[in-house]
Amino acid sequence: MQKQIRAVALTMLAGAAIAAAPAPAKAEESKASDPILGVWQNPAGTIEVKTQYCGRNLCGVVTEASPAAQADARRAGTDPLVGVHLLQNFVRVDTNAWSGTAFVPDMNVHVAAHISMIDADHLKISGCELGGLICKSQDWTKVR
Known part of the structure; x- marks a missing residue:
């Protein structure tokens, strides 16, 4: 039995x-x-970040950085810059929106952040610190 x-x-x-x-x-x-996946460049053209899934969450790793961006990050305590997870633990909160944490290497801080897809080739990354008292947004461009 x-x-x-x-x-x-x-x-x-x-x-x-x-x-x-x-x-x-x-x-x-x-x-x-997913259109969020790819390589994205910051507005100044000094950093490229590859977005990918790290487990269930979206993340973004620095794949290229200009000498100036590397020097700024180094002064703040981040060396090397290439390979750093700039975007961490992003979860989808809407069809074209994610929330998570962004690392700001030239300030050596992690901030609450939000990503919004503007279109297939552009996204807006917004981050705030000090409980939302200091906020900044950048429009990034997909390069591949």
Whole structure:
């Protein structure tokens, strides 16, 4: 009797695993086609950030930085700048909007931030510190 119960349980588990297998593939496909993913450049053209999913959340890693941007970051205590996660733990809050944390390397601070897609090639990154007393926004351009 126990062998029959185990066999039924194993069959059910195997069926559940097979049924669940396509879901992650579909989720990965939808993530891959997400317009937020790509390489984005700041308005000054001094930093490029690659947006990608880090687990379930959106993140952005510095892939290129000008010598001036690297020097500014170094003075503030961030060295090296390339490879730093500038955008961290962003979750989708609307169709074209995310909230998370942005790291400001030339100030060496993390701030609450919001990303809004303007269109497929432009996004706005806004961040605030001191409980929203000091806020700044930048429009970034997709370069690839």
